[in-house]
Amino acid sequence: MKPNLPPVPAPIPLNRKLIVLDPAHGGVDSGSRISDSAVEKDVTLALAFRLRSLLTARGFTVVMTREADVPSVPGAAGAALTLDDRAGIANHEHAAACLVLHATGSGTGVHLYRSELEGTAGQPTVVPWLTAQAPWIHESQLLEKQVAMAFSRSGIALVTSNASVRPIDSLTCPALVFELAPAGDDADSINDTAYQQRVALAIAGAMLFWQNEVQPPARLAVTTNAAGNNAAGSRP
């Protein structure tokens, strides 16, 4: 007689042609001051617009968490957009990639980060908000490699590392943080149109390859405990 194995839900399908861009900061939150004439929130939004154009031209649908200086909650005009709201917007889209855009005046080139969380084997039915990225760590690592190859081809300096940057740990998609640094010693070179275009082209090129590679993580079986409560269990 076969034991009654708990059902294993099918992986949540991804929209391979959809990319979420999160230009960090906005409104009263200016982010870091890069130079006398540049603040982080403006640089991230400019890069996001540039990247959206290039991705759309390649057939992607792009969802941005903010399209103006002051971010607001969709459907609730005037309400400030929190970091959790940004993660919520991204998680609802089931995107092939979620790219969080930051900028800094220190260093050169692009700093690329993925979550510091340790990867888990599968996605539980009930996802802990602060560690929702854990089942997606493997996919984020693969995306990081794809992006690193694209930057290597483009000849743009890239430093990769891990960091816990809100809200990346709460994203249920392959997620990376891009921190754009100046092209050279001059901090204002971060606003150089040609430089930003090269960076955006490298990212858009990487997404073109990535859409064929991305796979959603397996989901863990739903078990029912003695009290009748549903809980996430390991795959039998």
Next chain:
Amino acid sequence: MIRRHQRIVFWCLVVCIVGMGALLALGRQRGRQRIEALAADQTPLDAPTAMAETVTLELANDDEGTIMPVSRQIALPPEPNARARALIDHLIAEYALPGSPHALTPGAAVAEVFLLPLPLVGYTTDSSSTASKDGGFRPTLPVGSDDPDQLRAKQPGGELAVIDLHSAFVNQHPSGVEVESLTLRSILGTLHANLPQIEQVRFLVDGQARETLAGHADLLRTYPAADTSTSGTAANQGQSK
């Protein structure tokens, strides 16, 4: 005409007045010298009971994006909570020195450090419990902590360090993914190197939870205390050009 005995009395009085004036001047001079000697003496009223010991500070470098272990001779208090706080204070003081490769503004960074034994549990009343010895209280996970494995100690005696930062320090911290991450990793690595019983670290700001350090690094999550020096995370670092 003044009589002879009156002249003798007069001169005796003059001698007494001069003598008393000289004694007064001498006493004032001695008092001044004693005060000057006290002012010049830098000996602390309470001599430190702790001997200087060798500790490892994990120092960050913004230009290289690295964290390197450095040894220092520091007198630390014996009590673990005060020891953890003193370590972080010394670490931040290093960053406030002129020419620091990870420049932070000088000043007190830490209000308090609390060390809590793991596993971390709260208590709730269990109406269905018939046990009377614990008054119907049973251990439970804190609100918002739905992963019990995160709250268990890996080693017996493992502790969670809750670091309460001053908002003045946090508000003046430089903004950026790398610079904020380096500060946190530097604190985590220094605690791990000198207080190995600390397995996990959480951060508060003026006693309250705060989303980020200066707009980037996550302050809501529980960090594992681990070796954060560059040699320890070399596998995670990469560079392409």
